Amino acid sequence: MLKLRKLYFVLTTLLVLSVVLAACGDATATPATATTAAPVTSATAATTVAATSAAPATTVAATTAAPATSAAATTAPATTAAATTAATGTTTFYDAGGLKVLDPRTSWKTAPAGKKGGNLNLAATTDAKTLHYYLPTDTISFDWLSYIYSAGLVETDIATGLPGPNFRVVTALKVSDDKLTYTYTLKDGIKWSDGKPITSADYVWTNTQALKPENKWPYVDSYAEQIESVTAPDEKTVVFKMKKAEIYAINQTGTEPLPKHIWEGKDWSDGTKNTEIDNPTVVSGPWKLKEWKRGQFITFARNDASTIFPVPYLDTVTIQIVPQTAVQVQKYKAGELDSIAVSATDYDEAKKASNGALLEYYRPSFNFQYIGFNFRKTYLQNVDLRKALAYATPQKDIIDKLLLGLGQPIFSAVPITNFSYNQQTPKYEFSLDKAKQTLTSAGYKLDGGKLKDKSGQELPKLKILYNPDSKVREGIATISQQNFKELGIDIELVPLEFQTYVQQIKKEPFDYDMFILGWQSGADVETFDDVWKAIPSLNSGGWDTEAKKQVVDLYAKARQEFDIEKRKGIMGQIQTLLATDLPYIFLYQGKTVTGVSSKLNYSSLQNNGIGYNLRTDWSIK
Secondary structure, X not given: OOOEOOOOEEOOOOOOOOXXXXXXXXXXXXXXXXXXXXXXXXXXXXXXXXXXXXXXXXXXXXXXXOOHHHHHHHOOOOOOOOOOEEEEOXXXXXXXXXXXXXXXXXXXXXXXXXXXXXXXXXXXXXXXXXXXXXXXXXXXXXXXXXXXXXXXXXXXXXXXXXEEEOOOOEEEEEEOOOOOEEEEEEOOOOEOOOOOEOOHHHHHHHHXXXXXXXXXXXOHHHHHOOEEEEEEEEOOEEEEEEOOOOXXXXXXXXXXXXXXXXXXXXXXXXXXXXXXXXXXXXXXXXXXXXXXXXXXXXXXXXOOOOOOOOOOOOOEEEEEEOOOHHHHHHHHXXXXXXXXXXXXXXXXXXXXXXXXXXXXXXXXXXXXXXXXXXXOOHHHHOHHHHHHHHHOXXXXXXXXXXXXXXXXXXXXXXOOOOOOOOOOOOOOOOXXXXXXXXXXXXXXXXXXXXXXXXXXOEOOOEEEEEOOOOXXXXXXXXXXXXXXXXXXXXXXXXXXXXXXXXXXXXXXXXOXXXXXXXXXXXXXXXXXXXXXXXXXXXXXXXXXXXXXXXHHHHHHHHHOOOOHHHHHHHHHHHHHHHHHHOOEEEEEEEOEEEEEEXXXXXXXXXXXXXXXXXXXXXXXX
C-alpha cells in the first residue's frame, strides 16, 4: 500500500491522513505495523501514503473507518471559543476556537505497571529503506521511525483513527475563525534525548527543509499546496498559516520535527555526508537506535531521557528481518519471537501456538489490496477491457479461499464501513460471462483462443508483477492468470522482491502491464487523493484520464466542505467515478491478526491494535 500519503500510520500515532504503500499485500510487514499504524504511523506524516509489501491479507491493518458519528463530528465547526472539551456520544472533542477537533486523550490507555528489563523480539518481512523521516514511502521505514520520533503536533485517536492535538507535546491548540491559522503551545519540559529542549525553532526549521523542492520529500506536494507559512513567535509557540480552509488541515501541521541543533548545516539526503540520516543519535521518542544491521535486524534501546512518552519498561526491542511469514510463525511458536503479524496463509498454523494468543480486529485506518494497471500501455487505456478484467476477478473466492474469510470486499477507495460509503458504487461481481459480454460489446473478438481488438490487433501477453513473500498476492496472481486466460488473454507472472518491485514500477522502461499492491491510509478517506496526484510514479502506472481530473477536483472540494452531508455526497461521486473508470481492480480490505506471547504484559486491544503506546507500557511478566 502507499503517502505513499501519508503509507505508518502504522504506529501508535498513526496519522489519519497518511497513505503508504504496503509492503505486505495485506498487512504491514512487522507486528508493529499490525499492532500500531503507519506514517501514517506518526502524526508527522499525516497526509502520507504508504505502500505495503509482503504479508497476506489478514494482517492488512485497516478495514474499518471511524464511526459515522465521530467522523462527522470531528469536522464540525466549533460554536464557541472556550478552551474546553465536550463529549458527544462516545467521542470527545476539543474546542480549539474556530474548529472542534477530536481529543485523543479520552482514549489513552496503558497496560498494568510492569517490571523493568528484558528484550522484545519482533519480526519484519523486509528491511526499512531509511531512518530519515522525510525520505521513505514504505511502511517499514515509518514503523521503525515511530519508535524514535514522537514530537509531532498531531496524534491519531486510537478509537476512531482521526486526528487531534498531540497533548503529549502541546498544552493547547487555537484555530482561527476562518480556519486558516493553527497556533500550538508547546508543553514545558519536552526534550530531545541529549537533554536539549524541543522548541518551536525545531518545528519551523524542519518544515522549511521538508518543503524545499530540492530536498525531494515524496509528500511535499500535499503539504506545499496547503501550508503558506510556519513561524515561531516565541520558543513555545508554533503557528501554521494555511492557504485554504480544509477539514483535515490539522494533518499538515503534524510534521515530525528533527533536532535543528544536530541537523542544521548537514546534507538532507546523502547518508554518506550526514550519518544522522540512517544512524540518528538524537531523537524525541521513547526509544533510541542501538544497532541496525541491514538485512538482518534492528535494535532499539530504551531512551532513559524520554519526556514525551514514559520511559519504557523494556530494555530493548529487536526486529528481525524474516522474509517468510511461515518462518515467523514457527519462530513465534518456538518462543523466538514475541509478537508477529499473522497472514491469512499462516493463520491456521499460528492458532496452534500454545504460548500465546491471536488478536483479531479491524483498524479504523484503511488498508486495501488492488490490481493496478500500467496506463502507459495503450491497450489498457480501454476502460471496457479493464471492466472485463474486473468481472473476471473473483473477489469472494479471494477473500474466502486465500484470506480464510478474514477480509471484506471493496469497490473504490472508500471502505464499506466508512460513514461516506456510497451504496450505489458500481460493483463487478465475478462473472466470466459478463466479462466476455463486455468485451464483445466493445468490439473485441476471440480468435483462435486469442483476444483481438476491433482493429484485429491481438492483445499481447500481459505481465503481472507481485511480491511472492505475500502468498495471498501470489494466489491473486495465479487466479488472475487462470481466469484471464478464459478471455483469451495470456498472462506472464513476474515475482519480485518488494523493493525491487516498487523500483520497477517507478522507473523506465516500465516493462509491465499490471501489478498487485496495497495502500495503507488513514480513516480520513477525504485525503486519499494523494495517491492520484502526489506520487505519479506509483499512480496506477500513470492514470491520467478525464475521470482522474474530476476525482482530484472532487477530493479538493470534499476537503473544504465542512457540511457533513454535503461532503458525503461529494465522496459518493468520487466512488462512482473510481468504480466506473477503474484505475484499479479493487479487491478487499483485510482484518488484522496479531500473535502475542503470553509472557508479555501489553496494552489492551483497541481499534488501533496494541502497539499504540510504542510498547512503552509493555513488560515481561
